[in-house]
Amino acid sequence: MKQMTKVLTFSNHKGGVGKTTSAANVGAGLSYLEKRVLLIDMDPQSNLSQSLGVENPEISIYDCLKGDSPLVPVNIKPNLDLMPSSLDLSGAEIELSTEPGREYILRELIEPLKDRYDYIIIDCPPSLGLLTINSLVASNEVYIPLQAEYLAMKGLTKITEVIDKIQKRLNKDLKLGGVFLTQFDSRKILNRDVASTIMDFFGEKVFATKIRDNVALAEAPTKGLDIFRYDPKCFGAQDYLGLCLEIIEKDSDDE
Numbered sequence: 001m002k003q004m005t006k007v008l009t010f011s012n013h014k015g016g017v018g019k020t021t022s023a024a025n026v027g028a029g030l031s032y033l034e035k036r037v038l039l040i041d042m043d044p045q046s047n048l049s050q051s052l053g054v055e056n057p058e059i060s061i062y063d064c065l066k067g068d069s070p071l072v073p074v075n076i077k078p079n080l081d082l083m084p085s086s087l088d089l090s091g092a093e094i095e096l097s098t099e100p101g102r103e104y105i106l107r108e109l110i111e112p113l114k115d116r117y118d119y120i121i122i123d124c125p126p127s128l129g130l131l132t133i134n135s136l137v138a139s140n141e142v143y144i145p146l147q148a149e150y151l152a153m154k155g156l157t158k159i160t161e162v163i164d165k166i167q168k169r170l171n172k173d174l175k176l177g178g179v180f181l182t183q184f185d186s187r188k189i190l191n192r193d194v195a196s197t198i199m200d201f202f203g204e205k206v207f208a209t210k211i212r213d214n215v216a217l218a219e220a221p222t223k224g225l226d227i228f229r230y231d232p233k234c235f236g237a238q239d240y241l242g243l244c245l246e247i248i249e250k251d252s253d254d255e
Ligand SMILES: Nc1ncnc2c1ncn2[C@@H]1O[C@H](COP(=O)(O)OP(=O)(O)OP(=O)(O)O)[C@@H](O)[C@H]1O
Pocket: 014, 015, 016, 017, 018, 019, 020, 021, 022, 043, 045, 047, 124, 125, 126, 182, 183, 184, 211, 212, 213, 214, 215, 217, 218, 219, 221
């Protein structure tokens, strides 16, 4: 049976936890595993676009959200496309704030493209504003990257509340896909403590794969490359591949 397209959002309103690194490398990893993947950059910072070597795109997601264009993804490598962002997206939250149905704009934009992809992966800004809400409304599942540090758990109830509200009011199909640790260093006792607290809180929703702290993951974007093209043997590539395999396995269990 043909697999249904899954739309996944990487979200956490805390900044710098690894949303963009994870969106880029889970997308690249799934494409490497022969899934057809579309990445969508919903962050005005445009880190996802830049990290894959796309700067100053002719048409950005901002133009699409404003209604001036359909989605026109650019091809990054076989099986991997990207709908890029641009800085003017920072005005979108305010510009769209009076638009009727403003929470559903991205969902509508994605609909005509769905058949072309197995996975559509959305990278969000570090906030829970309209851009994140649009992403969650368009999604089947939300993935939360967490840094294994002291304050990582603080504010987590906030994001689970937002997910609950979106489920109730705007997208009853939305599920918490899973939680995973990033920038993990098992030598640090604090990291191990946080890992066990997160297990207590999220239980089976926590992925077994932890993304280790690995400098190659920070270097790859400066070359405009995902980790599999930059250094396919490094820990970062191994960890993201492990996460991708868990995601695929989980999806086949869902069906
Ligand atoms: N596992 C890792 N090992 C080493 N460095 C990492 C790792 N994951 C992410 N980084 C680095 O940490 C920084 C923050 O990561 P990233 O940009 O993915 O976070 P983010 O949640 O998208 O941030 P923002 O909230 O600003 O969008 C980046 O410089 C990135 O290269």
